[in-house]
Amino acid sequence: EPEVTQTPSHQVTQMGQEVILRCVPISNHLYFYWYRQILGQKVEFLVSFYNNEISEKSEIFDDQFSVERPDGSNFTLKIRSTKLEDSAMYFCASIRDRAPLNSGNTIYFGEGSWLTVV
Amino acid sequence: KNQVEQSPQSLIILEGKNCTLQCNYTVSPFSNLRWYKQDTGRGPVSLTIMTFSENTKSNGRYTATLDADTKQSSLHITASQLSDSASYICVVSAGQAGTALIFGKGTTLSVSS
Numbered sequence: 001e002p003e004v005t006q007t008p009s010h011q012v013t014q015m016g017q018e019v020i021l022r023c024v025p026i027s028n029h030l031y032f033y034w035y036r037q038i039l040g041q042k043v044e045f046l047v048s049f050y051n052n053e054i055s056e057k058s059e060i061f062d063d064q065f066s067v068e069r070p071d072g073s074n075f076t077l078k079i080r081s082t083k084l085e086d087s088a089m090y091f092c093a094s095i096r097d098r099a100p101l102n103s104g105n106t107i108y109f110g111e112g113s114w115l116t117v118v
Numbered sequence: 119k120n121q122v123e124q125s126p127q128s129l130i131i132l133e134g135k136n137c138t139l140q141c142n143y144t145v146s147p148f149s150n151l152r153w154y155k156q157d158t159g160r161g162p163v164s165l166t167i168m169t170f171s172e173n174t175k176s177n178g179r180y181t182a183t184l185d186a187d188t189k190q191s192s193l194h195i196t197a198s199q200l201s202d203s204a205s206y207i208c209v210v211s212a213g214q215a216g217t218a219l220i221f222g223k224g225t226t227l228s229v230s231s
Contacts, residue, residue, distance in 0.1 A: 033219075043207065044221070045221075106164045107164065107219075109163070112160070
């Protein structure tokens with residue numbers, strides 16, 4: 001079973017610090033996503049990424065957030081200056097095809113990175 | 119506004135019993151609907167995916183139905199096991215390219231012995 005791997009599994013950071021969450025998507029996948037889930041709330045879309053650029057982003061994904069694929073395998077989410085309300089589980093996901101969601105292909109989620117901002 | 123509503127919010131059943139979870143959506147344009155299982159503190163795991171033309175999709179003891187006319191879906195779990203205890207999330211893909219995923223809040227299922 002292919003899997004998306006994320007690191008770190010848990011990170012505690014002080015407010016105002018920069019955080020980088022890392023993801024290794026499944027190797028032949030082309031679309032990548034970041035989602036977050038605040039404790040007790042539903043999963044929220046942050047950003048989708050294809051062909052080395054952002055294809056779509058939500059209103060949550062403001063200037064404090066950025067994504068990149070630095071080396072062709074890792075996919076990172078950077079939060080420049082963390083706020084208390086950034087505390088959440090962040091999920092990376094990937095999917096194989098170029099037009100992934102219309103075709104009904106499976107989206108694979110990682111196990112998440114739990115970020116606590118203090 | 120695109121929304122996905124799930125009911126009940128939580129459910130407790132005895133091991134071996136069946137249950138049905140509901141999902142109503144107001145998403146346009148509709149692309150497809152997915153059910154995910156999420157264990158506490160873990161990432162969501164896909165159970166079923168249904169496109170517009172599919173009415174039923176099964177995955178072992180999980181059977182999902184879709185009525186695109188009434189914009190309703192259900193997830194039926196038969197012969198429940200303790201390991202079925204988890205949150206079940208309905209997710210609808212929206213937009214022309216289907217890149218917008220609209221998540222429901224999930225139904226928390228507890229299976230007891």
